[in-house]
Amino acid sequence: MANDINRRNFLKALGGGVVASSALLAACTGKDRKGAASQDAAAGQMTMRVNHNTGDKVGLLGYGMVRLPSQGRTIDQDMVNRQVDYAIEHGVNYFDTSPAYSQGLSERATGIALHRHPRDKYFIATKLSNFSASTQTREGSIAMFETSLKELQVDYIDYLLLHSIGGGNDAIAEFNQRFMDNGILDWLVEQKAIGRIRNLGFSYHGDIAVFDMLLKWMDEGRYHWDFVQVELNYLDWEWANEINRRNTDASYLYEELTKRSIPAVIMEPLLGGRLANVPEKVVQQMKQMRPEDSIASWAFRFAGSHENVLTVLSGMTYMEHLQENVKTFSPLDPLSEKEEKFLLTIAEDIYNLKDIPCNECNYCMPCPYGIDIPGIFSHYNKMNHEVNMPDKKQSPSYRKQRRAFLVGYDRSVPRLRQANHCVGCNQCSPHCPQRINIPRELRRIDTLVENLKRDGKVEDTTI
Amino acid sequence: MLKKTRITIAAAVMTLITLLFLDFTGTIRCWAGWTAKIQFLPALLALNIVVVAALIVLTLIFGRIYCSVVCPLGIMQDLISSLRKKKNRFSFSPEKKWLRYAVLAVFVLALILGVHALVALLAPYSSYGRIAQNLLCPVYEAGNNVLAAIAKHYGSYAFYSVDIWIRGIATFAVAVVTFVIIAILAWRNGRTYCNTICPVGTILSFFARFSWMKIRIDADKCRTCGKCSRNCKASCIDFKNMKVDYSRCVVCGNCLENCSFDALHYTRRPAAKPAEAPAETVPATDTGRRNFLVGTALAASSTLLAQEDKKVDGGLAVILDKQPPERTTPLTPPGSISAANLHRRCTACQLCISQCPNGVLRPSTDLMTLMQPFMSYEDGYCRPECNRCSSVCPTGAIQPLSLADKSSTQIGHAVWVGKNCIPLVDRVECGNCARHCPAGAIEMVPMNQADRNSLKYPVLNEARCIGCGACEYVCPARPFSAIYVEGHEVHKTI
Known part of the structure; x- marks a missing residue:
């Protein structure tokens, strides 16, 4: 409302004189720019949540330091610093990193940026990312933790996570190998006791058996989890299991945590950006309801509206994303019941599109045979969203769709990296947090492309 | 007028x-x-x-x-x-x-x-x-690629970009x-x-x-x-x-x-008898030097292009360029009937080569068949829905051929090279050749006959193979494919 009045005042004052009008504007809106929507949220308005274990007041928007701004292959440290400064200034104080992020460079960059601020102004979350055999020994894992402290230039970690439990072909065995057989979980509990870790938790993807087991251990009093990081968004809320039977609906995960009063840290609120790029029909509906809000803000509001959520992580590579997200959370306008219902309805629409649930996290990459897996899936999903899937030959737009699919395919993925070069070695699938059967999906796309190509008319056999 | x-x-x-x-x-x-x-x-x-x-x-x-x-x-x-x-x-x-x-x-x-x-x-x-x-x-292609870049920018599929490459330096x-x-x-x-x-x-x-x-x-x-x-x-x-x-x-x-x-x-009126005139010498031109300079400049620029191509992306494995195998008999396009027919009739106008959408045809550098087309499968293969070269050839070197006839014309046969085959070398599952063979001529057979789940290797039925090169093109072994096509001097109908 305030903006409307200002604009009206401005128009009225225009007749009176520019000087008077700008003075009026300046008085009313502070640093608002004339005729432009406000990009900048005022500092100090961020919605905060309290971690009942430690009393930490955590900003509801958390910063995922996973895809940091970079120049070529090196991190753009100046930009990281600027963005971290902006974040802290606007109430973002939870920074989530890992020894594995940004090709292993994230912790150092995060450390450099945060070290310029007082230690009590931010919380650091990092992980024990002992995925490779060499770091799964007791010494290897301890060394990884110590390196994290050194890289981050701190002497304690606020939030330490067992990174991505539930993966591997036998998830329980994998968990035991990573944390139990080497005694590292007990070692971490000791570190918490002496104050080098303030909160101990885990992040979960994949096999529900491990998630249930760890919560059972808490019920039995064996281990205490101060927080748990899970994937939560309006698509996964009820459809995760339908999308991939090996995954679990977010509603179940959230309820299990809430039952035990374990604060939930949310990852993938945007599904790797897929919920910022929804089908055109959905965009129109969203814009009709809240014309000034971005598409992404709906997904953030969905995640943040859940009371037991401590913070919602977003991997913000660009300043614009950071500014926009800070605005969404300063303060967060919780979803109304009607809005929530709406999101769960469109989730069904999005589910019915049968996207390949790839979030382009790149964990499967590099494919040893050079396939651009996320690139292929992303093209497929893009065609799916633009309603360009040439699946009905009788359809009058079939030829156009066919051309769009094939031309777009060559544009998105070089020919040597396309699906027909997948050998099916399946080295990728175990790395996929969404548990996609990657070779099977690639083969499906390859068959589609092959059929489209064979359906070339005389004049367009090229594509 | x-x-x-x-x-x-x-x-x-x-x-x-x-x-x-x-x-x-x-x-x-x-x-x-x-x-x-x-x-x-x-x-x-x-x-x-x-x-x-x-x-x-x-x-x-x-x-x-x-x-x-x-x-x-x-x-x-x-x-x-x-x-x-x-x-x-x-x-x-x-x-x-x-x-x-x-x-x-x-x-x-x-x-x-x-x-x-x-x-x-x-x-x-x-x-x-x-x-x-x-x-x-x-x-022309560079102009097209500019349009394609503009089209891409505006999300249009009206133009698509094409590879610009010199088919044969000679x-x-x-x-x-x-x-x-x-x-x-x-x-x-x-x-x-x-x-x-x-x-x-x-x-x-x-x-x-x-x-x-x-x-x-x-x-x-x-x-x-x-x-x-x-x-x-x-x-x-x-x-x-x-x-x-x-x-x-x-x-x-x-x-x-x-x-x-x-x-x-x-x-149309009758003319008087033409008279003979004394001969004169042809004006000689010194073009050698200029040719040399132009040639060198073009060669240099093509080397630069090749270097630029070898860019490596962060998260993508480097893909080695494929090398053509030394084929005993060169591959000639379906419709050419035989190497002899192609050789006798082709005047090397390059029309078939310019029309080939799959980067298969290129001019020969062999002195006997200089500039005449032959096939190779490093950049693509002879796809089943295309018979363009046969439809454009003006000399009858490549004769018109329907798609159905093409699918039963054997221009060569595939040969398996076990020492390159990745189930044997990398010990991973593959079968990409069998999956893409349009003639169904390749079958994957377990290495250990007693264990049906053991890794499989391709077995060829030469009688069904038409020599299209799909297997050679999609074979992941690099720089030399583990399966390649050997040409036939005379094409057969199967």
Whole structure:
């Protein structure tokens, strides 16, 4: 409302004189720019949540330091610093990193940026990312933790996570190998006791058996989890299991945590950006309801509206994303019941599109045979969203769709990296947090492309 | 009037035939393919008697208009010559009979003895084809790629970008040298090439001497001012003797336009006997140095392009370029019937190569088959929905072939090279060859017969293989595929 009045005042004052009008504007809106929507949220308005274990007041928007701004292959440290400064200034104080992020460079960059601020102004979350055999020994894992402290230039970690439990072909065995057989979980509990870790938790993807087991251990009093990081968004809320039977609906995960009063840290609120790029029909509906809000803000509001959520992580590579997200959370306008219902309805629409649930996290990459897996899936999903899937030959737009699919395919993925070069070695699938059967999906796309190509008319056999 | 008609028809034919070479989408060939098929030498090689007879009759009636409005190399020379605005720059020179007939004799001999490279070098339409394919195509494709980039920016699928690559360095060099020599000759003396070297020109000149319609000089009106001679790009008007050498006249009509006294006419009245003129030497040109420089510059720029291609992306494994295997018998495209047929008839115009959408066809560097097409599967394979090369070939070297016939034409057979095969080398599952074989000729068989779940390797049924190269192209083994196609000298129907 305030903006409307200002604009009206401005128009009225225009007749009176520019000087008077700008003075009026300046008085009313502070640093608002004339005729432009406000990009900048005022500092100090961020919605905060309290971690009942430690009393930490955590900003509801958390910063995922996973895809940091970079120049070529090196991190753009100046930009990281600027963005971290902006974040802290606007109430973002939870920074989530890992020894594995940004090709292993994230912790150092995060450390450099945060070290310029007082230690009590931010919380650091990092992980024990002992995925490779060499770091799964007791010494290897301890060394990884110590390196994290050194890289981050701190002497304690606020939030330490067992990174991505539930993966591997036998998830329980994998968990035991990573944390139990080497005694590292007990070692971490000791570190918490002496104050080098303030909160101990885990992040979960994949096999529900491990998630249930760890919560059972808490019920039995064996281990205490101060927080748990899970994937939560309006698509996964009820459809995760339908999308991939090996995954679990977010509603179940959230309820299990809430039952035990374990604060939930949310990852993938945007599904790797897929919920910022929804089908055109959905965009129109969203814009009709809240014309000034971005598409992404709906997904953030969905995640943040859940009371037991401590913070919602977003991997913000660009300043614009950071500014926009800070605005969404300063303060967060919780979803109304009607809005929530709406999101769960469109989730069904999005589910019915049968996207390949790839979030382009790149964990499967590099494919040893050079396939651009996320690139292929992303093209497929893009065609799916633009309603360009040439699946009905009788359809009058079939030829156009066919051309769009094939031309777009060559544009998105070089020919040597396309699906027909997948050998099916399946080295990728175990790395996929969404548990996609990657070779099977690639083969499906390859068959589609092959059929489209064979359906070339005389004049367009090229594509 | 004659000149205007000539220019209009020539412009239309030239545009169509050039577009035929440039259009990589394969659309234009559907309605302009005939422009290649009415060329004299290709029609002769294709034993297309109707076209050959029609062209001879045409020449017997109108003189060598073929050279002015049908032959793209002739039209190209007129274009280059017309860029020079200097008037009255030509002069009469007597016919170089010994040179013309010597070249023709060599040409006929080469044709009979199968010295194909010489035939290809002298064939005028093919020379133009090589120039269009090697020099114009890259420019056209670059323009297309700019449009494709713009289209991509605006989310349109109207244009798609294509790879620009030199198919064969020898052919490229030949095209450059041919172009430079002919361009210089045309710039200096108009139709020198057509009237001294071109074998087709010489053959047609036999008929043109007796043509019904001719340029004739009206002795009553002529003041022997010499303006006609000075504007005759064929140097065939001997104004002093009021004679025209009809064996060289390409009926361009420039003389008619330039005569101030209405003394020249293109009519059907009988002519006086042409007189023999003493021979003169051909003006020699030093083109070697320039060719060398152009060649070096182009070679250098292509090396730069190759380096730029080898960019590595962060999260993507480097993919080695595939190397062609040493095939005992080269692969010839479906429709060519046999290596011998292709060799005998092909004049190396490169039309099939410019039309191949899969990057399969390229010109040979072997001296015996120089510049003639052969196939290789590093960048793509001979896809089942395409028979473009067979539909455009004007000489019958590659004969028209339906898609159904193509799918049962065996041009070669696949050979498995176990030492490269990744189930054996990397110990991973593969089977990409079997998955992509359109003929179903490959089956994956467990290495350990007792264990059905053990890794599988491909087993070939040569009888079903058509040699399309899908297996070779999609094989992940690099730089040498673990399965490759060996050509057959004579194609079989399966």
